[in-house]
Amino acid sequence: MTKSIWKVDAVHSEISFSVKHMMISRAKGTFNDFDGTIEADLDALTNAKIELTVDVNSIDTRNKDRDDHLRSADFFDTEKFPKATFVSKEINKKSETNYGVVGDLTLRGTTKPITVAVELGGQSKDPMSGNMVAGFNGETSISRKDFGLTWNQTLETGGVLVGDEVKLSFAIEAHKQG
Template sequence: MKKFILSVAAALVSTFTFAQDWVLDKAHANVSFTIVHLKISEVDGNFGKFDAKMTSSKEDFSDAVFEFTAEASSINTGNERRDGHLRSDDYFGAEKFPTLSFKSTSVKKVSGNNYQIVGNLTMRGVTKPITLNATFRGPIEGRQGKKIVGIKATGTVNRVEFGVGKSGAAVDDEVEIKVSGEFSK
């Protein structure tokens, strides 16, 4: 009887799919943004220090949960003076609000490898829901037999709604964001 119960328990456990963590490969990842300056030119930037993870139990990633953080002080636009101003209390307030974060609340497959990721973005202590358009590539088998998936997520956020600077003619309120990377398990 004991063997029968153990066999049934093992069969039941093997039929359930367990959520697995996918780890970010930082060497193949980027967190960047673009903002329009003086209504005529674009300024690109990125965050040099960040981390992300994904947890999913379904092969189509429809149950995935994404978590992301970036250090506000790691902002880089290629101009140290501007970067210092962006770190100041006028914009990110990096001393008081050292991290930006995102956590998804839902992932919806739109078609093929295109998804919508809805979640909460927190900047400067303000949390608001945002929607990102995402493209998933893979999974493929990588080195050492690990599964690898590539993800690119893009969207637009209104920086002023998060308290990041004020509205004005010098810099647009809307910021295009792009997060991309490879995740493995």
């Protein structure tokens, strides 16, 4: 079969993260502005190409002061590095609907390979537009220090304010083009 272009529908998709806060709980947030394309034959996803771009300024943790701090040079430094990107390099089939997607994540000017566990949720015809729509869900964990996100504060009770491991997850709805 031939590959089709699938465009990420940000309105029906979500990219979120969580990180340990004060060693006892998790701070969570989302990125509200992103886009991407998937060039794929859904019956042969190991040959797909995935590209995703996130506007890091769109970070939303439901706290303006924290979001502003995350945009600052202490963390994402969005004036210098306004975008994060992911580009797939290799896709390995794990089961009928599960894949390991290896690709390059670029964040804060640093590019590192990561592996994302991805599940193909299926496909359906959109009753409004008549277009085919596919769903993808996934998650991975990264070390924020690997990407130059090293700011932290020591707690008087021991430990640190912000954990190193960041859990990333997404639910993507993509619309077939053409």
